[in-house]
Amino acid sequence: MDPYTPRTRPGHRKKNIGLSTKEYTKITSTIASVRRNRMSTQQNDAEEEAGLDAAIANESSFIAEASFVRAPLNSRVVSGGIATGYGQAGSHRTNHREQRPEKYAGAQGGSSGKGKARQDSLDSVPLEIQEALILEDLLFVLMGIEGEYIRYHPDYSPEDDDPLRGIEFVINPSLDPSLRDLVERILPLGTYYTAIYAFVEHRSHLDYGLVNHALCAAIRDMLKDYQTLLSQLEHAFSTSPVFSLQKLWFYVHPTIHTLSLIYHLILELDDTGSSNSLLSDDEDEEVRARNKALGIDDAALDELGAGDSSSSIYVKGGEVLAIIYERMQNMAGDPTAHTIYNTLLRAAGKPYVEMLRRWVTTGKLVDPYEEILVKESKFIDRGILEMDYTDDYWERRYTLRDGSTSSGSKRHLTGVPSPRSVGGRLPGGACIPPLLEGWKHKILLAGKYLNVIRECGIELKMEDKGEDIFMDEEGFYTFLEEAYSYANKTLLNLLLKEQELIPRLRSLKRYFFLSQASFLTHLLDLSATELSKQSRSASIVKLQSLLDLALSNDARGEDALYKEDVKVTMASEGLYDFLLTVVNVNGLIDGGEERAAAAAEQQTTSGKRDKGMLAIDALTFDYTVKFPLSLVISRRNIVQYQLLFRFLLHLKHVEMSLSTMWIEQKTAPWRCRLPHHSDFEKWRLRVCLLRARMLAWVQQILSFATFEVLEPNWRKLEAKLERVTTVDQLLRDHMDYLETCMKECMLTSSKLLKAYSKLIVTCSTFALYTSSFTKSANSAIQAVEETGEDTGMAKRWDILGKFETHFNHWFQVHLDCVQFYASSENVSLLPLVVRLNSVKAGFLG
Incomplete structure (x- = not known):
């Protein structure tokens, strides 16, 4: 083995x-x-x-980490993308941190969960690795997602903080100072991006209107460019061996300025008080309960605009455009700012321009979110012109949201919301973009003209090529001028030619200003019995029949065409009491519209007819006018015609009464002589002299009003109507004509009215004593013939003395007032001064 x-x-x-x-x-x-x-x-x-x-x-390279090869944003961004901008950063992370060498696991926190606070220091980490770590975090932060070493501010709360202010990020304090400076320069991009994205998401709701929708769409397009840049940076970070923090700064530096401009714009557009009410919940509930008890509909009240306030109106419509334009003007020296804001202004102004185009070319106001400068009061329609004295359809049906009028009147400011701050801009659609400030009246009138034509059943539409035009282009203002000229010319032709406005005005002048005096004399003779009754007892039906008879005998030509439109009516209050009430309410009114409106309102709100007033003092005419002529000859104008008519009628009636008294004084009791009763002879002479003085004064006033006020002013009006070029000018000329007549006839000054009314009442009362004086003269003659003595002379002198004292006193007061106003305010009264002085000199000289 x-x-x-x-x-x-x-x-x-x-x-x-x-x-x-x-x-x-x-x-x-x-x-x-x-x-x-x-x-x-x-x-x-x-x-x-x-x-x-x-x-x-x-080694001077980034840490070897397999996750760097992958797309880091894709590994962290959750479904919903920048939904993390509201504080919901991607809670899941990949386990790529676990793939890093264990030596650096402690420096990186050793955890993949983002919610755990990082207490680890970067002090022991080499500079190159710090750069790699912070560079990866920055790519996350630029999308609104917190990283490992760049975290949300400790005070940040998704529930409490305003998302439109953006998310603030803080850097790990252990980061090397050489890197910190560069990171702090880049870091605001995350705040800008989260704020801008939140603004786009929030302002895309329907309540904010079409202008905000268009603005958000334009900003969203700009954010796409920003997101494309981030994708390119991510790709460079993943593939380029030489990609560094300095290169990141080089690429994002221009973008910081761009997003900064948008960010500061949305801060100004952010209305933090838009959801707050001026009233507390308890107060609001109390107001609604009180309105309900009074039968006031809160919806109708809102329609009238009584509840409008800056705190209840979003930043929308014209206010958005005004803010963008003002920022563009304030930063005109910055080419980037001018380009960005001009692009946003054009994009946001597109729906605004489209609504204006429809208004000035068709007369139809389509503004579902109340964004443009024109406001419609839908509760006012043309039918009110024929029954309501206080209505002024032309002025109130369509108005400018800022409350301004071409005449400068302040009457229609009820529905105008208060500015957002003292001296600040108006909120919402009431804020007119500066580019349209000089055109606002023409825009309003162009649509109003076409709307009137549509109300007559005539459908017109100006030819519009449909080309895109922008608010800051010269072509836009050329288009507005053409639209205004077209609408004005069309309506003016309708009023002057098809509706025969001038013949109508001529007939009004003849019927109301006694130019056709023969028919009035005929009427007064026929209706003498009826007019001597109390006003509540006089028969209007009988008086109308007598008027028709008088007009049938005397009306010729144009007068015969419109005689059916003249109606008899009875005023509810004496002329001078009525005028003094109007003048005392409004002070010394020299402006036209305020006095006319007050007179119309007083006429409407008067109660039942004065029981002690004679029918002759209450008699007046009414005149029926159909739409669209009722815009020019409105109920308010008819009231002024009626006031002038009653003024002239009273003078004419007193003149006729004093003339009748003269005829009476040619009878035997006034012509026979009593040589032995010199006191009686003096008394008769004084009665005749006083009657002559009164008649001379009345005739001078009537002659002055007719031949030096009404007729010259009518000729001036006719000359103006021949060369009138705009409908608004036509309305102003007619109103000025009536106002001038009222003023020069001394019906607008309380002092002149008081002195004049005392004089005219004294004269009319003296005329009523005609039969009493004749009876007294007969008694004196009879007593002398029977007994040789007359015991009633003291009473006769007493009555006559009171008339003389009253007349002399108020004649002098009236003359002094006329002289004062002729030398200070109303030079047109100078001819009357000469006339009255001649009356005074003729009887005192």
Whole structure:
């Protein structure tokens, strides 16, 4: 039997101190992704295994790890991708950390779970390996996923923190300072990316409107470029032996600036108070309970805009565009910022522009999320124009969300939300983009014009080529100008030619301003008995029949065409009390719309007719106007025509009464002489003189109002209507005409009204004493003839003295007021000053 020898021992193999060629190749194949700069080592087989460890520890390459060959992001990113940006980083990790040499297992924490806090230090890890570890973590962090040595901030809480602020990351404090500086420069990308992604996900909900949807789509496209960059960096990290932290910084440096611009934009777009109400829950519940008790519908109240506030409106629509544009302007010196913001402005403004295009070309407002500058009040329709004195369809059906009007009126600010801060921008659609600020009125009017035409049953649509246009292009404003011109020209032609607006206005002027005085004189003669009754007792049906008869006899030409539209009605309040109430409520009103609106509202809210008012004092006309002419001749305008008509009618009636008194004073009691009763002769002379003075004053006022106010202003209006170019100008010209007439007829000043009303009432009351004076004269003559004595002269003088005192006092007050206003505010009263001074001089000289 052969002796036992090592060579023949079973299972014996040659003992080698080092690695075989096959084993060495297998190990080195796992270092394909790192730099190879091996140090010279001794090739002694006895020390080869120990030398391998020393070589790995000292080589200037990344740690040999099979996981580096694989895609590291693919190994960590869970289903849902950046859902980890909300704090749900991929909880599962591969076991590639276990494949690392045990020597570095402790430095890496020795655990694959991300939730376990890392207390291990990198102090004992070579610089090259630190760079490899931190570089891998950075590729994770740039996707919003925390790594082994770059973790979420200790204070970060997914439930409590605002995801739109992004996730803050912190670096292991043991990282070498030379690497830390570079990592801290790259680290904000993770915060930017998580915030931007959260913004895109959050603002893509329907409640935020179409502009936000388009903005999120544009930002999502930019994030795709960022994600493509990360994929390329990952590939370089996995395959390039020379990929380093410095190269990563080189590639992501421009991207940091780009995402920073988007990040700061979304911070400004983030409305942190959008979900908060101005009222607490208890207060809100109390308000709703009170509204319910009062029968107020909360939905209707919201429709009126009474509950609008900046805290209840998302940052959407025009406000989004305004913020982007302002940031672009503020950073105009940065080419990158200008490019980024201009791209986002165009993308976000596309649905805004499309809604505007539909509005200005068809008159249809399609704005489901209340984003554009035009607002529709759906509860107002054209039918209200024919029954509600306080309505102004043209002004309130479609308005600008910021509450501004072309006339500068502040009446329609009820539904305008408050600014987000003192002096700040309005929220939501009420914020008009700066690019459209100078065009907002034309945009509003273009759609309103077409909408009126549609209400008449005429479907029009401006030819639109359908080309993409952007808010910052010159072609967009050319398009708006063309749309406005088309809509304006079409509606103006409809009103002036097809609807015959000017003949309608001419007939109104003739019926209400006594230009056709013959029919009015005829009417007053026919209805004298009925008009002498109390207003509540007068028969409107009978008065309407008498008006139709008077118009049938006197109306000719155009007047005959529209006589059926004139109706008799009774006012519920005396003219001067009504005007004084309106003026006292609004102060010394010199502006048109406020006075007209107040007058219309007062007319509507007046109660039953004054029981002590005569029918002649309450008589007025109404005028029926159909749509669309009711936009120009609105109920508010009709009220002003009625006020002027009652003013002139009262003057005409007093003139006729004083003229009748003159006829009465030509009878025997006033002509016979009593030589022995000089006191009676003086009394009769004073009565006639006072009647003549009153008649002269009334005639001068009536003549001034007719020939120096109404007629000249009508001629000016006709001249304007001949050359009018826009519908809005047409409305303003008509309103200005009525306002000027009201002002120059002294119906807008409380002092002038008070003095005038006292005078006119004194004159009308004096005229009512005609029969009493005649009866008193007969009594005096009879007493002298029978007894030779007259005991009633003291009473006669007392009554006459009161009339003279009242008339003289208020005549002087009225003259002083007219002179004051003629020299300070209303120079058109200068001719009346001359007329009144001539009356005064003629009877006192």
